[in-house]
Amino acid sequence: MTRFFCLFALALSAASLNGCDGRGHDARQEGNSPAIIVKGIQVETVKASAIPDILEVVGTVKARTSAVVSARIPGAVSMLKVREGERVRKGQILARLDARESGATAAAAVAGADEAQRALDEALARKRLADVTFGRYQRLYDEQAVTRQEFDIKRTEKEVAAQGVARAEARYKQAGEGARAASRMADYMTIVAPISGVVTTRQVDLGSTVFPAQPLMTIDDEGSYLLELALPESLVTKVKAQTPVQVTLDALNVTFNARIAEIVPSADPRSRTFIAKVPLTRKGVTSGMFGRGTVSLGSNSSGILVPGRAIVERGALTSVWVVDQGNVARMRLVKTGKTFGDKVEILSGLSDGERVAVSGAEKVSEGAKVE
Template sequence: MTRSLLLLAVPLWLPLLAGCGEKGHEAGRGGNPPAPVVTGVQVEVVKAVAVPDLAEVVGTVRARTSAVVLARIPGTVTLLKVREGERVRKGQLLARLDAQETGAAGAAAAAGSDEAQRALDEAEARKRLADVTFERYQRLYREQAITRQEFDTKQTEREVAAQGVARALARYRQAREGARAASRMADYARIVAPLSGVVTAKQVDQGSTVFPGQPLMTIDDQGSYLLELALPESLAARAKAGTPVQVTLDALKATFSARIAEIVPAADPQSRTFVAKVPLDRQGVTTGMFGRAAIGLGSGANAILLPERAVVEHGALTSVWVVEQGNIARMRLVKTGKAVGGKVEIVSGLADGERVVLSGVEKVSEGAKVE
């Protein structure tokens, strides 16, 4: 009896379940929201073009003119008037050294020069007296008022006086040059700027003891800068003076065109690279900045180039928005290559003739209709 009741109940429930299923299906078809519509975006058909064959090298910004100020005499820094980053003018006093030995030597040399001057004056006075006496004895000898012996004696005294003047003059010149050298050495206690620029490094502080040849500070001329690139040996033969380059300074977020001015003909034995110098004409450039340069080596294979704003990066994934049939936007994963003049090379993921969103990518969503 129980078994018969169960069999009768199943047929009664089947029509009810079927009816509920049909209603649910109809509700699903009518409940899907319509695809969002996106406007104000730029869509273009991409085409493969010849991509320049570029080689990217790195380098460092340096001042075209830089001076390292060295100590020429030993001493102690008693005055230091500049700091890093401070602008100085040519001839400005930067520091002063206390060099007592040098000062004493200069004073002694000056005193020796004065003594040599007085000796020269004395020798010249003796020669004038010898000349006058000789002329007098010469007249007397003509008048036969004196003997030949007396005349020869006065003539010899005149010649000796002349030699005395010559020796005194030589000693005076020697003493004068010594005093001049000592004075110059004393002047080395005053450290002055050899050029106008900015102090980029300072190796000593007030109270430091310095020795001849020790660097004190570095001054860079801010009038012009160079980007010194490290060219590998494989590029040294292909790049030359006048070769155009695309320079990027990350610190300034700037990319601009320039040309190689010169290439140092000797390679660095450690890195096996040549130095290429690129003049920079930019505001805000300072010594030590990192820079990159793309050197054109000719035309390479065809590839698709997209503006950087068209490429979307999500972590390690790179994608673009492709507009397919019906103007429906679809996200497409792509593989990028090198950057060329503000554009990115698409290595794979796109085909020639496809439509891609170039600007306004932040408005687009998967499945959206683009108008």
């Protein structure tokens, strides 16, 4: 029995060795299989070149002319004729306020002006009578028909009448100014558009109670817009008016070249930035849009640029296909930097003079032979 088990074990060992030899033979056959050949791949030799020193900053689109319409008297909104997004023209009625107190004040001021007018007319009539009476007494006194005292009394009455007219005129002028001021206050119950444009925001609704200086709505002039870029204050000496800038508006999917028209001379102490304004002439631009500006700082540095189509993104890994002297493709992990048009800066992973596949990267695999 013991001899049987020994023979069985030797047979299993021999079979196992034969199996291992068979797999090893298959593996050698796989190792000697011909490499995959890919065609139609464009290969480009990368070279170190001058790279412009640029800065990309973000900004917000704003209207060049924007008017905040505010209330000048307290009251309730009794009529509201515009909505957000609606276009209005200068002088158009936007809303009306129900301000009964202001209306009552205006009516009282007008009544006071009328009363002052009547008082002035009465004072003028008294003065005319006093002037005529004094003239008569002047002649009687010359004829010695009246006493000196009677003459002095009439002269004093004439002077008092003249002073009464002066006081009446002053009160009339004061009442007139009050009536005009009250009338203007009454006019403030009607809200009109100060400029032509589009209503971008509306802070009140029908029936809302408003107070003086409270904003009611904002109107933007659609004639021109600006992209306000927040530049670091460290660049205040490098960036000037007329500096070229490449503008990108993601909402419109457009990129175009422009120039900085104005730089705000004071910096924001909280963000340590200063504002550069870039005029925009593109259609479809509205206030509040997000924009990006790429500003060239003028100085250059040396680096490697490759076409963007040569970059392969796989998850968190960024790589390119490098083709060696034997035309064999090898994957190379790289670190990318800034983008310059259709090219991408390579910070590490490539050297000057190496060849990379710039088209057909989806057909390339590790170890493939490129023809």
